[in-house]
Amino acid sequence: MTIVERVKGILLRPREEWRVIDGETSDLKSLYADYLCWLALIPAITGFISTTFIGVEMPNGLIKLSLPAGVFCAVYSYFLILAVVYIAALVLDWLAPRFGGQRDFGSALKLSVYSNTPYCLAAIFQVVPPITFLLILGLYGLYLFYLGAPILMKTRPSAGYPILVFVIVFFIALPLGAVQALFWL
Numbered sequence: 785m786t787i788v789e790r791v792k793g794i795l796l797r798p799r800e801e802w803r804v805i806d807g808e809t810s811d812l813k814s815l816y817a818d819y820l821c822w823l824a825l826i827p828a829i830t831g832f833i834s835t836t837f838i839g840v841e842m843p844n845g846l847i848k849l850s851l852p853a854g855v856f857c858a859v860y861s862y863f864l865i866l867a868v869v870y871i872a873a874l875v876l877d878w879l880a881p882r883f884g885g886q887r888d889f890g891s892a893l894k895l896s897v898y899s900n901t902p903y904c905l906a907a908i909f910q911v912v913p914p915i916t917f918l919l920i921l922g923l924y925g926l927y928l929f930y931l932g933a934p935i936l937m938k939t940r941p942s943a944g945y946p947i948l949v950f951v952i953v954f955f956i957a958l959p960l961g962a963v964q965a966l967f968w969l
Contacts, residue, residue, distance in 0.1 A: 827907030832858035885939030899929040
């Protein structure tokens with residue numbers, strides 16, 4: 785399956801696509817090299833364009849990063865996405881039994897990688913300041929997670945599982961993302 789077919793499937797027919805994904809044998813290398821590494825380029829590149837060339841409106845005016853700072857932030861955010869998806873898989877795997885599921889890191893990794901598809905795609909909106917608010921479409925990934933968890937992790941359907949994972953991963957990623965904020969000072 786190509787990356788385009790997988791993106792269309794996970795976004796447009798997620799219930800069916802999760803069943804297909806559940807039957808696939810995937811490992812870290814294939815999930816990252818064939819899918820996530822490509823999608824993670826979108827927020828890294830659009831973030832670079834937005835912060836370096838377009839600028840970000842702050843209370844004290846429009847601010848642009850220098851070219852070196854923009855490159856650093858783009859590279860850092862790229863690897864941060866890859867790391868946070870992996871961390872999320874660890875959390876998913878650890879929490880699964882608490883929601884009636886079974887531990888299976890391979891399935892947790894698939895769930896984490898493919899649930900982040902909307903976030904990566906929604907990042908395209910950061911290059912057009914009037915529609916930056918459309919980044920919120922990335923939250924569709926929580927719904928994808930909600931649909932995929934019972935299939936991949938064998939959990940009972942529960943909004944608590946995706947919300948708890950989101951909160952835990954958010955607080956783990958927050959200090960990691962704060963490093964980028966240093967370049968805005």
